[in-house]
Amino acid sequence: MSSLAETRILNIEKIRDEFPVLHQLVNGKPLVYLDNAATSQKPKRVIKALTDFYECYNANIHRGIHTLAEKATKAYEETRLAMQQFIHAKHIEEIIFTRGVTESINLVAATYGRAFLKEGDEVIISGLEHHSNIVPWQIICDEKKASLKIIPITEIGEMDLDVYSKLLSSRTKIVAVNHASNSLGTINPIKEVITLAHNFGAVVLIDGAQSSAHLEIDVQDIDCDFYCISSHKMYGPTGTGILYGKKNLLERMPPYMGGGEMIKDVTFAKTTFNEIPYKFEAGTPNIADVIALHEAVNFIKELGKENIAAHESELLQYASEKLSNLPSVRLVGTSKNKVSVQSFVIEGIHHFDVGQMLDTRGIAVRTGHHCTQPLMERFGIEGTVRASFAVYNTKAEIDLLMEGLQRVISFMNNK
Amino acid sequence: MSGDLKKLYSEIIKAHNETPFHFEKRDSASHTIKAYNPICGDRFEIFIDNHPGKINEVHFHGFGCAISKASTSVLTKSLVGKMPDEAIALCSTFLDFINKKLPDNTLNLQDDFQAFIGVHDFPERYDCATLSWREMKKFLESNKKNQ
Numbered sequence: 001m002s003s004l005a006e007t008r009i010l011n012i013e014k015i016r017d018e019f020p021v022l023h024q025l026v027n028g029k030p031l032v033y034l035d036n037a038a039t040s041q042k043p044k045r046v047i048k049a050l051t052d053f054y055e056c057y058n059a060n061i062h063r064g065i066h067t068l069a070e071k072a073t074k075a076y077e078e079t080r081l082a083m084q085q086f087i088h089a090k091h092i093e094e095i096i097f098t099r100g101v102t103e104s105i106n107l108v109a110a111t112y113g114r115a116f117l118k119e120g121d122e123v124i125i126s127g128l129e130h131h132s133n134i135v136p137w138q139i140i141c142d143e144k145k146a147s148l149k150i151i152p153i154t155e156i157g158e159m160d161l162d163v164y165s166k167l168l169s170s171r172t173k174i175v176a177v178n179h180a181s182n183s184l185g186t187i188n189p190i191k192e193v194i195t196l197a198h199n200f201g202a203v204v205l206i207d208g209a210q211s212s213a214h215l216e217i218d219v220q221d222i223d224c225d226f227y228c229i230s231s232h233k234m235y236g237p238t239g240t241g242i243l244y245g246k247k248n249l250l251e252r253m254p255p256y257m258g259g260g261e262m263i264k265d266v267t268f269a270k271t272t273f274n275e276i277p278y279k280f281e282a283g284t285p286n287i288a289d290v291i292a293l294h295e296a297v298n299f300i301k302e303l304g305k306e307n308i309a310a311h312e313s314e315l316l317q318y319a320s321e322k323l324s325n326l327p328s329v330r331l332v333g334t335s336k337n338k339v340s341v342q343s344f345v346i347e348g349i350h351h352f353d354v355g356q357m358l359d360t361r362g363i364a365v366r367t368g369h370h371c372t373q374p375l376m377e378r379f380g381i382e383g384t385v386r387a388s389f390a391v392y393n394t395k396a397e398i399d400l401l402m403e404g405l406q407r408v409i410s411f412m413n414n415k
Numbered sequence: 416m417s418g419d420l421k422k423l424y425s426e427i428i429k430a431h432n433e434t435p436f437h438f439e440k441r442d443s444a445s446h447t448i449k450a451y452n453p454i455c456g457d458r459f460e461i462f463i464d465n466h467p468g469k470i471n472e473v474h475f476h477g478f479g480c481a482i483s484k485a486s487t488s489v490l491t492k493s494l495v496g497k498m499p500d501e502a503i504a505l506c507s508t509f510l511d512f513i514n515k516k517l518p519d520n521t522l523n524l525q526d527d528f529q530a531f532i533g534v535h536d537f538p539e540r541y542d543c544a545t546l547s548w549r550e551m552k553k554f555l556e557s558n559k560k561n562q
């Protein structure tokens with residue numbers, strides 16, 4: 001994360017005004033939304049882009065010469081350009097719209113994996129992965145009789161790179177890890193992970209679900225082969241996201257789904273496929289949400305990712321310090337290098353009960369295994385309470401969280 | 416803390432959560448019933464020792480939220496010494512009570528059933544309260560059929 005010296009202080013109150021959902025009472029208390037790692041709230045401009053589309057120029061894209069269709073197609077393709085710039089991809093056709101990270105990973109597993117994995121090959125993931133970066137690899141490894149290797153996680157929640165470098169071999173064909181962990185917040189040393197994998201000729205997929213709203217992404221600099229993003233985790237609408245893939249790889253990969261848009265020429269004897277990216281965009285896509293995603297990118301760009309990160313890391317530090325001062329609270333995930341996510345457990349009180357009691361005070365946190373069961377097992381726990389922060393959160397909200405937790409602890413201990 | 420929460424986490428529930436009834440693993444049990452909720456991760460094992468025709472001993476082990484743990488503890492305690500048919504009837508009564516299917520909730524239910532009345536205000540906790548009871552009822556019914 002950038003140092004404070006070069007960042008601009010953001011006007012958080014003004015930013016909060018952009019988010020209608022934040023200004024409501026939940027169970028009679030002002031909403032304190034601390035579940036941003038699950039999904040972030042949406043600014044007015046994103047919501048407006050959605051209604052504008054449906055009210056003014058709803059049409060199918062790439063298929064008509066009428067005015068509305070042209071306008072819709074142009075707006076859709078402009079988001080592609082915005083996403084190219086957002087992650088510094090070399091070519092615009094390297095940006096494929098999907099439903100989000102889950103679909104992006106499944107796409108790579110089902111096409112690249114199915115075409116290029118052979119019996120005896122190995123796929124490496126880490127112990128920090130979300131189920132969506134585990135299960136697709138299990139499915140394709142099963143099918144191909146390849147094996148799945150796991151980079152172990154240290155006590156503070158970091159990947160053990162020594163073990164990783166020993167796992168790598170000429171059998172390694174794919175490495176898939178996240179940029180930042182959704183359960184612990186750990187920012188992973190992906191550039192190192194990628195360089196090491198490339199030494200063995202393996203391709204690397206990065207799950208960017210938790211990084212896109214917080215970290216600078218430069219796919220050419222890190223030299224990853226695939227990068228996956230979900231719009232809804234970066235102030236954009238649900239139901240869309242991207243897969244970035246290096247052009248030469250995407251061109252060699254077979255298509256994912258068959259249908260309209262992804263074809264060049266169809267006869268019953270033979271079909272030729274469209275060029276990338278359209279080869280991977282079968283059917284009518286999620287046009288409205290893709291178009292609105294552009295506004296989310298603009299929102300982040302105008303605030304400046306480095307300024308967002310500076311504000312969030314201040315919140316994270318404030319929360320972690322306060323939490324660790326609460327008796328019977330244990331932090332889970334204490335790497336120095338984190339996005340604004342803090343998991344914790346309270347001795348003797350189940351996370352579900354904590355979440356329920358906080359909810360009655362209008363505080364939204366996530367409880368459970370966060371779709372990372374193997375990681376929970378690694379720490380010998382069933383789940384955690386997780387507070388995750390976005391640019392619109394404040395220290396005052398963290399104070400309310402602390403007050404709520406104190407009440408939970410004394411209530412359950414009959415004090 | 417709001418009144419509703421005090422009702423949800425009643426003193427009886429908190430007591431069962433803190434010192435559950437017969438909370439131990441029994442590898443030698445005649446039957447082990449698993450109750451697992453993949454969504455929240457609650458996971459219990461209930462161990463039954465049968466005497467011919469009768470449930471002799473019941474123990475349980477595992478983890479879950481206060482509501483699910485207390486409800487499993489109450490289940491364990493309630494089944495001791497019961498005939499299978501009585502046990503099935505008890506499960507039905509508890510499940511109907513939580514699901515608001517009893518004609519009158521103030522029926523003379525035992526106190527540790529009544530302790531769960533607060534769940535009625537928190538529909539998202541129905542599953543917590545009923546998890547082990549549902550699995551137990553399923554087990555008892557299929558066990559009866561197989562005999």
Ligand SMILES: Cc1ncc(COP(=O)(O)O)c(C=O)c1O
Pocket residue numbers: 037038099100101102103130132133178180181182207209210230371
């Ligand atoms: C690290 C990580 N990977 C993948 C996903 C899946 O993203 P989506 O549900 O948007 O496809 C998530 C979302 O929870 C995540 O946090």
